Amino acid sequence: MKGNEALAEAAMRAGCKCFFGYPITPQTELAAYMAKRMNKNGGVFLQAESEIAAINMVLGAASTGVRAMTSSSSPGISLKSEGISYIAGSDLPCVIINVERGGPGLGGIQPSQADYWQATKGLAHGDFHLLVYAPASVQEMVDMVIKAFDKADTYRMPAMILADGLLGQMMEPVTFPEIEQKTHDKSSWAANGHKGQREHHIINSLYLTPEELERTVVERFAKYDTIKQTETDAELYMTEDADILVCAFGATARVVKSAVNEAREMGIKAGMFRPKTVWPFPVNELQEASKNASQILSVEMSMGQMIDDIKLALNCSKPVEFFGRTGGVIPTPAEVLAKIKAMGGNK
Amino acid sequence: MAVVFERPKSLCDVPLHYCPGCTHGIVHRLVAEVMDEMGIEGDTVGVCPVGCSVMAYNYFGCDMIEAPHGRAPAVATGVKRSNPDKFVFTYQGDGDLAAIGTAETVHAATRGENIVVIFINNTIYGMTGGQMAPTTRPGQVTQTTPFGRNPELAGYPVRVSEMLSTLTGVALAQRVAVDSVAHIREAKKAIRKAFENQKEKKGFSIVEVLSTCPTNWGLTPTDALKRLREEMIPYYPLGVYKDSVAGGND
Numbered sequence A: 001m002k003g004n005e006a007l008a009e010a011a012m013r014a015g016c017k018c019f020f021g022y023p024i025t026p027q028t029e030l031a032a033y034m035a036k037r038m039n040k041n042g043g044v045f046l047q048a049e050s051e052i053a054a055i056n057m058v059l060g061a062a063s064t065g066v067r068a069m070t071s072s073s074s075p076g077i078s079l080k081s082e083g084i085s086y087i088a089g090s091d092l093p094c095v096i097i098n099v100e101r102g103g104p105g106l107g108g109i110q111p112s113q114a115d116y117w118q119a120t121k122g123l124a125h126g127d128f129h130l131l132v133y134a135p136a137s138v139q140e141m142v143d144m145v146i147k148a149f150d151k152a153d154t155y156r157m158p159a160m161i162l163a164d165g166l167l168g169q170m171m172e173p174v175t176f177p178e179i180e181q182k183t184h185d186k187s188s189w190a191a192n193g194h195k196g197q198r199e200h201h202i203i204n205s206l207y208l209t210p211e212e213l214e215r216t217v218v219e220r221f222a223k224y225d226t227i228k229q230t231e232t233d234a235e236l237y238m239t240e241d242a243d244i245l246v247c248a249f250g251a252t253a254r255v256v257k258s259a260v261n262e263a264r265e266m267g268i269k270a271g272m273f274r275p276k277t278v279w280p281f282p283v284n285e286l287q288e289a290s291k292n293a294s295q296i297l298s299v300e301m302s303m304g305q306m307i308d309d310i311k312l313a314l315n316c317s318k319p320v321e322f323f324g325r326t327g328g329v330i331p332t333p334a335e336v337l338a339k340i341k342a343m344g345g346n347k
Numbered sequence B: 001m002a003v004v005f006e007r008p009k010s011l012c013d014v015p016l017h018y019c020p021g022c023t024h025g026i027v028h029r030l031v032a033e034v035m036d037e038m039g040i041e042g043d044t045v046g047v048c049p050v051g052c053s054v055m056a057y058n059y060f061g062c063d064m065i066e067a068p069h070g071r072a073p074a075v076a077t078g079v080k081r082s083n084p085d086k087f088v089f090t091y092q093g094d095g096d097l098a099a100i101g102t103a104e105t106v107h108a109a110t111r112g113e114n115i116v117v118i119f120i121n122n123t124i125y126g127m128t129g130g131q132m133a134p135t136t137r138p139g140q141v142t143q144t145t146p147f148g149r150n151p152e153l154a155g156y157p158v159r160v161s162e163m164l165s166t167l168t169g170v171a172l173a174q175r176v177a178v179d180s181v182a183h184i185r186e187a188k189k190a191i192r193k194a195f196e197n198q199k200e201k202k203g204f205s206i207v208e209v210l211s212t213c214p215t216n217w218g219l220t221p222t223d224a225l226k227r228l229r230e231e232m233i234p235y236y237p238l239g240v241y242k243d244s245v246a247g248g249n250d
Helices: A003-014 A027-036 A050-061 A074-089 A114-122 A136-155 A167-168 A208-229 A251-267 A283-291 A308-314 A332-342 B024-038 B052-059 B072-080 B094-100 B102-110 B160-164 B181-199 B221-235
Strands: A018-021 A045-046 A069-074 A096-101 A132-134 A158-165 A234-237 A244-247 A269-273 A277-279 A295-300 A320-324 B044-049 B063-067 B087-093 B114-120 B170-179 B205-209 B240-242
Touching: A003 A096, A003 A158, A003 A167, A003 A269, A018 A027, A018 A050, A018 B072, A018 B240, A027 A045, A045 B072, A050 A069, A050 A074, A050 A096, A050 A167, A050 A208, A050 A295, A050 B063, A050 B072, A050 B102, A069 A074, A069 A251, A074 A114, A074 A158, A096 A136, A096 A167, A114 A158, A114 A234, A114 A277, A114 A308, A132 A136, A234 A251, A234 A283, A244 A332, A251 A269, A251 A295, A251 A332, A269 A283, A277 B160, A283 A308, A283 A320, A295 A332, A295 B160, A308 A320, A308 B221, A320 A332, B024 B052, B024 B087, B024 B114, B024 B181, B044 B052, B052 B063, B052 B087, B072 B087, B072 B102, B072 B114, B087 B094, B094 B114, B094 B160, B094 B181, B102 B114, B102 B160, B114 B181, B160 B170, B160 B240, B170 B181, B170 B221, B181 B205, B181 B240, B205 B221
Parallel strands: A018 A045, A018 A069, A069 A096, A096 A158, A132 A158, A244 A269, A244 A295, A295 A320, B044 B063, B044 B087, B087 B114, B114 B205, B170 B205
Antiparallel strands: A132 A277, A234 A269, B170 B240
């Protein structure tokens, strides 16, 4: 199944009732898949007039307590950022898909990971975070969409799937797991008509009293602290004795894994650390994976963004090098291997 | 003692923050009276975006959502599409609806979203202190048109009801005013009709309400009403621009 279509199918199986989107390459198959099935299945598919309208339709649907999603690619996510900030400030759950392409500006339509900073640090104005999952296969896209809906509801916050054009366009076999439909009780906040049986509910992110606004932000950050303790996830590959630890997320990790295998065949003790959640960043997992490493290498489809989180997680205690291609260029295993060899790892 | 006048049930018992003489209070009351008369407060979700009425979520008794600037019709679309059995209305000012939110307004209208839009046209940005709005009349002095709006520099005003009346998805486009008792009664009838349209799934209904902003116009409340009557109504004529139920132009 194609990655973009698998994202759509997984969302429907996860109970997504509303999808609002706008065409942009390379994620358009997702919306096309939804258009064929969503309304027939009793859900809502609507093509919005803009990315801005699409995210605000998500805001409206999520306010009433239904599971809602939008998807886009890099320039479109920038347009959605205003709405995402309001959604975060109003404590609404939803899922946002970013099938990244090269930037800045209109950039290109080939795969990229240059929205890492945007997704994990500066998506829009104000103090807030999203849960951000970084899949590396079509199967993981399925699993992570299902998880993202569940966690978004659990924590009442937006969750993002940070994929890229490579994963979106890739065909791989997938299995759809049996989904245990957890019920999230939204009756204490959803704005769907009070029927004269309760106080009116208000979905809002405006607080004109500074102390009151501060309190809401501090409460949200207490929630983020819990998430940092409980929701990190990472893959550790041949890290136990690794002298050179190569860090990569998403599709890039597949390239890196090939390079690590080749390095091992040459006798270089290489290993791979792959964060599956990029916010929260798996700090403890990285510390564990790098315990025997003398050098770290970050490989990204960008000029180097995740490398900042690696340095912070390790408190700059070890040298961290970088190799990346950007603009839609995908690094090859040979390029990564050459970089590992150049670092002169211990045999 | 007989009660002859009281607060509509659909308005909360809280002080409003609006300036003295501002007509938002009148329009809030009309919307609430219609909700009361139709008995729909418990089945209604209101959407108020950025502007003077951003805090209307504290005033209307139904469930409320505060939307980003200009985005109320998109938010309302999300609410209505996921809850087609609920009543959904937006309450938007002219800067919100006719400038930053033009795309959301026009497209919700042309899709025929089955929602009600209450559009407050007072020809000025009130909340930010009186700047030029898309509806500011030629010659009108505002903070950002200190010598009067010069169309050669600042372009011409937009007549929203006329513009939207050309769209197939629009069930009702009507302009009313709240400067006199007679006009207020007309305004309430239009708002009631808009909500009835939604009940009967007729599509998009917009009621444009010519309103005053005494503070930013620099006028007393009575002089502001006089200006509404003598300067605004000639430029923005009252009337039904489209009524598909009564046999409109589609």
